[in-house]
Amino acid sequence: MAAALRARLARPPSQPVFTLTVEVYPREVRIVVALGGNALIGPDGNATPEAQTEAVRAATPALAALAVEHELVITHGNGPQVGNLLVKNEIAAAVVPPVPLDWCGAQTQATIGTLLLDALDDEFERTGARKRLATLVTRTLVDRDDPGFQHPTKPIGRYLPFAEAKPLLDHGQTWLDHGAKGWRRVVASPEPLEVLDAPAVSALLAAGFAVVAGGGGGVPTIRTTDEHGHRRLTGVQAVIDKDLTAAVLAQALDADLLVVATDVDHAMVGYGTPDQRPLEEVTVAELRRHAADGEFGAGGMGPKVEAVCRFTGRTGHRSAITSLHRIGEAAAGTAGTRVRP
Amino acid sequence: MAAALRARLARPPSQPVFTLTVEVYPREVRIVVALGGNALIGPDGNATPEAQTEAVRAATPALAALAVEHELVITHGNGPQVGNLLVKNEIAAAVVPPVPLDWCGAQTQATIGTLLLDALDDEFERTGARKRLATLVTRTLVDRDDPGFQHPTKPIGRYLPFAEAKPLLDHGQTWLDHGAKGWRRVVASPEPLEVLDAPAVSALLAAGFAVVAGGGGGVPTIRTTDEHGHRRLTGVQAVIDKDLTAAVLAQALDADLLVVATDVDHAMVGYGTPDQRPLEEVTVAELRRHAADGEFGAGGMGPKVEAVCRFTGRTGHRSAITSLHRIGEAAAGTAGTRVRP
Numbered sequence: 001m002a003a004a005l006r007a008r009l010a011r012p013p014s015q016p017v018f019t020l021t022v023e024v025y026p027r028e029v030r031i032v033v034a035l036g037g038n039a040l041i042g043p044d045g046n047a048t049p050e051a052q053t054e055a056v057r058a059a060t061p062a063l064a065a066l067a068v069e070h071e072l073v074i075t076h077g078n079g080p081q082v083g084n085l086l087v088k089n090e091i092a093a094a095v096v097p098p099v100p101l102d103w104c105g106a107q108t109q110a111t112i113g114t115l116l117l118d119a120l121d122d123e124f125e126r127t128g129a130r131k132r133l134a135t136l137v138t139r140t141l142v143d144r145d146d147p148g149f150q151h152p153t154k155p156i157g158r159y160l161p162f163a164e165a166k167p168l169l170d171h172g173q174t175w176l177d178h179g180a181k182g183w184r185r186v187v188a189s190p191e192p193l194e195v196l197d198a199p200a201v202s203a204l205l206a207a208g209f210a211v212v213a214g215g216g217g218g219v220p221t222i223r224t225t226d227e228h229g230h231r232r233l234t235g236v237q238a239v240i241d242k243d244l245t246a247a248v249l250a251q252a253l254d255a256d257l258l259v260v261a262t263d264v265d266h267a268m269v270g271y272g273t274p275d276q277r278p279l280e281e282v283t284v285a286e287l288r289r290h291a292a293d294g295e296f297g298a299g300g301m302g303p304k305v306e307a308v309c310r311f312t313g314r315t316g317h318r319s320a321i322t323s324l325h326r327i328g329e330a331a332a333g334t335a336g337t338r339v340r341p
Numbered sequence: 342m343a344a345a346l347r348a349r350l351a352r353p354p355s356q357p358v359f360t361l362t363v364e365v366y367p368r369e370v371r372i373v374v375a376l377g378g379n380a381l382i383g384p385d386g387n388a389t390p391e392a393q394t395e396a397v398r399a400a401t402p403a404l405a406a407l408a409v410e411h412e413l414v415i416t417h418g419n420g421p422q423v424g425n426l427l428v429k430n431e432i433a434a435a436v437v438p439p440v441p442l443d444w445c446g447a448q449t450q451a452t453i454g455t456l457l458l459d460a461l462d463d464e465f466e467r468t469g470a471r472k473r474l475a476t477l478v479t480r481t482l483v484d485r486d487d488p489g490f491q492h493p494t495k496p497i498g499r500y501l502p503f504a505e506a507k508p509l510l511d512h513g514q515t516w517l518d519h520g521a522k523g524w525r526r527v528v529a530s531p532e533p534l535e536v537l538d539a540p541a542v543s544a545l546l547a548a549g550f551a552v553v554a555g556g557g558g559g560v561p562t563i564r565t566t567d568e569h570g571h572r573r574l575t576g577v578q579a580v581i582d583k584d585l586t587a588a589v590l591a592q593a594l595d596a597d598l599l600v601v602a603t604d605v606d607h608a609m610v611g612y613g614t615p616d617q618r619p620l621e622e623v624t625v626a627e628l629r630r631h632a633a634d635g636e637f638g639a640g641g642m643g644p645k646v647e648a649v650c651r652f653t654g655r656t657g658h659r660s661a662i663t664s665l666h667r668i669g670e671a672a673a674g675t676a677g678t679r680v681r682p
Contacts, residue, residue, distance in 0.1 A: 048438040084437045091433040096425045097389040099452065106455045107448035111440065113478040114447045114560050117538070118574040126571045134541035135478035137454040137553075197458070200475035200550060207544035212478075219455050230467045233459040 030071040030205065030255045031331060034246035034307070035059065036262050037077025037216075039324050040112060047080040056115040063116075064123040065328050067131055067210040073201060074116065075249065077242045078108035078216035079156075086157040086185075090168065101156075101187060102219050102235035109137055109215035116212050134209045136201060140218025140245050141194040142238065148188035154239050159184050188238040192245040196221060196233075198252040205253070214249050217242040243307035250311050258311045258319040259330050260304045265323045267305060267337040269295045279337040284313045287339060308339045316341045371412040371546065371596045372672060375587035375648070376400065377603050378418025378557075380665050381453060388421040397456040403666050404457075405464040408551040409472055411672070414542060414594065415457065416587045419449035419557035420497075423580070427498040427526075431509065442497075442528060443560050443576035450478055450556035457553050475550045477542060481559025481586050482535040483579065489529035495580050500525050529579040533586040537562060537574075539593040546594070555590050558583040584648035591652050599652045599660040600671050601645045606664045608646060608678040610636045620678040625654045628680060649680045657682045 039059060042051030066072050085104040092098075113135030120133045148154075152174050159182035160168075165175045168185065175183045195201075201213045217240030226232045243260050250258040266278035269290050279287070287309055296302045301321075308319035322329070322336025329335030380400060383392030407413050426445035433439075454476030461474045489495075493515050500523035501509075506516045509526070516524045536542075542554045558581030567573045584601050591599040607619035610631050620628070628650055637643045642662075649660035663670070663677025670676030 049440050049444060087437045088429040088433040091436060092429040095432060096428050099390050103390060103452045103455075106451035110447035110451035110478045111444045114444075114480065114576060117478065117480060118562065118576070121537070122571065122573055132540055134538060134544075137451050137458065137476035137478065139455065139458060196462070197475060199473055200545060203475075203545055203548035203550065204541060207548070209541060209544065221459065230463065232463055235455060235459070 028071045029069075029257065029331075030073075030253060031066060031257045031259060032073045032075065032246055032250035032253065032255045033063065033066065033259045033261055033327055034243050035074065035076040035324065037079040037081065037242070038263065039261065040076060040115075041080045045080065047084055052081070052112070053115055056112070057119050059324055060116075060119040060123050062325050062327050064120055064127065064129070066331060067120065067133070068124070068127070068129045070331070071205050072210040073205070073214075073249065073253065073255070074210070074212045075214035075242055075246045076112055076116075076212070076216070078105060078112065081108040081112065082216060082239070083157050090157075090164075100235065101237040101239070102221075105216040105239070106137060106219045106235075109135070109219070112215055113212045120210065132209050133212065134204050135212040136197055136204070138201075138213045138215065138218045139196040139221040139233070139235075140192045140214065140240050140248070141196055142190035142220050142222060142236065142240065143193060144222040144224065144236070146188065146190035148190040148238065149236075152186045152188045154187050154189035155184050156187055156239060157185050188236075189241060190220065190238050192217060192240050192248045195245065195249045195252055198249055201249070202253055214242070214245050216240075217245040241303045241307075243303050244310070247307040247311040250317075251315055254315075255311075256317050257331060258308060258317075259327050259336075260307060260319070260321045261324045261327050262301075262304060262321065263323060265326055265336060267296065267301055267321050271295070281338050281340065283340055284309050312339045312341055369412045370410075370598065370672075371414075371594060372407060372598045372600060373414045373416065373587055373591035373594065373596045374404065374407065374600045374602055374668055375584050376415065376417040376665065378420040378422065378583070379604065380602065381417060381456075382421045386421065388425055393422070393453070394456055397453070398460050400665055401457075401460040401464050403668050405461055405468065405470070406669050407672060408461065408474070409465070409468070409470045412546045413551040414546070414555075414590065414596070415551070415553045416555035416583055416590065417453055417457075417553070417557070418583045419446060419453065422449040422453065423557060424498050431498075431505075441576065442578040442580070443562075446557040446580070447478060447560045447576075450476070450560070453556055454553045461551065473550050474553065475545050476553040477538055477545070479542075479554045479556065479559045480537040480562040480574070480576075481533045481555065481581050481589070482537050483531035483561050483563060483577065483581065484534060485563040485565065485577070487529065487531035489531040489579065490577075493527045493529045495528050495530035496525050497528055497580060498526050529577075530582060531561065531579050533558060533581050533589045536586065536590045536593055539590055542590070543594055555583070555586050557581075558586040582644045582648075584644050585651070588648040588652040591658075592656055595656075596652075597658050598672060599649060599658075600668050600677075601648060601660070601662045602665045602668050603642075603645060603662065604664060606667055606677060608637065608642055608662050612636070622679050622681065624681055625650050653680045653682055 041047040089098040165183035204211045220238040222236045224232045270276040312319045319339045320330040320336045326335040382388040423445045430439040506524035545552045561579040563577045565573045611617045653660045660680045661671040661677045667676040
C-alpha cells in the first residue's frame with residue numbers, strides 16, 4: 001500500500017536514515033607455530049647478533065604468510081642464545097652479580113622477540129597487510145615438586161675443565177663429568193603446566209594481532225607461599241621444552257592447529273636404514289607406537305613428537321611437524337608430518 | 342487492558358523470556374606511571390637479582406592500588422640494570438659475541454617485566470582483584486638523523502682505564518676521558534618519536550589488563566631502507582630517556598594522567614637554599630619558567646619536568662611528579678607536584 005502510494009506520488013522509495021551492518025564471521029583459523037632455537041641462528045651455529053638477525057629475516061616470509069591469513073602465535077626456542085648468556089654470567093661473575101637461568105630465558109624472549117617484531121612489521125608493510133604483531137614476556141608455571149628438580153638432566157652451556165666448574169658446583173649448580181670433553185651443567189627440565197600469560201595472548205589475538213609468546217618455553221615459574229600464607233610466584237632455574245610449552249599454550253588458546261617447525265620436512269621412521277621413510281598422514285596412536293619403538297630419540301625429534309601427540313590427543317585438533325619453509329603447506333595439509341586424532 | 346485482564350484471570354504479570362542488560366560505562370581513567378630505574382634496585386645501588394626482586398615487591402602495593410581502580414600502564418627505567426649487562430658484554434667479549442646496547446635494553450624489559458608480573462599478580466590474588474597484567478616488549482622509534490648520534494652525550498656503564506677502553510674505542514664506541522676516574526662510554530640519547538608497540542598496549546588496556554611497556558624508554562629503533570627500497574626497522578645503539586618515552590606513550594594512549602614516580606615527593610625550587618620550597622599545583626608555563634631559570638638541572642629532575650610539560654602542554658591532560666609511595670595521592674590530586682595546562 002505504502003509502496004503503491006509512493007509510486008503514484010512519484011516519491012522515491014523510502015530510505016533508511018541510518019543503516020548498521022553487522023557482519024559476523026566465524027573465528028579465523030588459529031595456529032600456533034613453534035620455531036626451533038637453531039632456526040634463529042646462523043647455519044653454522046653462529047649466534048652473533050648479526051647471524052641471529054639474518055636468520056630471523058630468513059624465517060619471516062613463511063611466518064608472515066601464515067599471519068596474514070590466520071590467527072598466529074609464534075613460540076620459539078632459545079638454546080644457543082641462553083647458552084651465550086650463561087657463559088657471560090660465568091665469565092663476569094667476579095665483577096657483575098650473575099643472574100639466574102630464568103632471567104637469561106626472559107632476556108632471550110626480548111631479544112628474539114624484538115627481531116621478530118622488526119622483521120614481521122617490515123614484511124607486513126611491504127605486502128600491505130593490515131596486521132600487527134606484539135611480543136609478550138611469558139611465564140610458564142611448573143610444579144615445584146617436579147622430579148626434574150631432584151634429578152636435573154638437561155645439559156646447558158659450555159664444557160669446562162673441572163677447575164672452572166668447581167666454583168659453580170660450590171654455588172649449588174649441578175655439573176656432570178663428560179670425561180675428555182670436560183664438565184657441563186645440567187638443569188631441571190620440568191613439565192609445563194600452564195602458560196600464565198596465555199590470557200594476554202588471547203586478548204591480543206582477539207584484537208587482530210599476531211603474537212610472539214612462550215619463547216624458550218616460557219620463564220619457568222613456581223607457586224610458593226610466603227611467611228604470611230600468601231601465594232608467591234617465583235622464577236626458578238630450569239629449562240622448559242619449548243615444544244611442550246607450545247602444546248600447552250595451543251590447548252589453552254583453543255588453537256585449531258599446532259605446527260612444530262624444525263630443520264627437516266618430516267618425522268622419519270627407520271631413520272638411517274634402507275627402509276627409512278617419511279611420515280605423512282599419521283594418527284596419534286600410530287605416532288605413539290613409533291615413539292615407543294624408539295624411532296625418534298630423546299634429543300631431537302622425540303620432544304616434538306611428544307608435543308604434537310599431546311596437543312592432538314587432548315584436543316582432537318590437528319598438528320604437524322615440518323621444516324620452517326613448509327609451514328604454510330603443512331597448514332594446508334600438503335606437506336610435512338600431519339597428525340590427526 | 343492486558344494487565345487488567347491478567348489480574349482478573351489471576352495470571353502472573355508477564356515475564357520477559359529473556360532479558361539482555363547492556364551497561365555502558367564511561368572509560369576508566371587511564372594513567373601512565375613512569376618508575377625510575379633506581380626505584381627498582383636496592384637502596385644502596387645494589388642491583389643483584391635478589392635486591393631487584395625486593396625493590397619490585399616493595400613498589401607493588403602502590404602500583405596495584407592504582408591498577409585496580411584505573412587503567413594503568415607502567416613504564417620503567419633500566420639504567421643500573423643495563424649497565425650490568427654492558428659490563429658482562431665487555432668482560433666476556435673474547436669468548437661470547439657481545440650484543441648491542443639496544444639488545445641489553447630489551448633484555449631489561451623482560452627481566453624487570455617478569456618481576457613486575459609475578460609481584461603484581463600475587464598482589465591481585467591477595468586482594469581478590471579481578472585484574473590481569475601483561476608485559477610487552479616495546480620498541481620506540483627515533484630519527485636516524487637525531488643530533489644525538491653525531492654528538493653522543495649520555496654516559497653509561499663503568500669507568501675503565503684507557504688500556505681497557507681502547508679496544509672498545511677501536512670497535513667504534515665513543516668513550517670520554519674523565520681524568521682520574523678513567524674513561525666512560527657515552528651514547529646517543531635521541532628524542533622518542535613514536536612508541537611502535539603502543540597499539541598492543543591499547544588493545545590490552547581495552548581488554549582489562551594493566552600493562553608494563555616502554556621499559557628503559559623502549560628499544561631504540563630507526564627506519565631505514567634496504568637495497569630493494571623496502572622499509573627496514575633496525576635497533577640502534579642508544580638510550581632513550583624513559584620519562585620522555587612515557588610522555589609520548591601517554592599521549593598516544595590518550596591517557597588522562599601521567600605520573601612520574603621518583604625518590605622525592607615534589608619537584609623543588611630554590612633547592613638547597615633557605616628559600617627552598619616544594620611545587621604543588623603548577624601550570625606548564627610556571628614549570629617551564631622554573632626550568633628556564635635552571636631550577637631542575639640536567640641530570641635528575643630536568644627530564645622529568647620536561648616530560649610532564651610536554652604531555653600536559655600537548656594534551657591538556659594533567660600530570661604529576663612525586664615519590665613512588667605517593668602515586669595514589671598524586672592521582673587523587675592530594676600530593677606531589679601536580680601539573681595543569
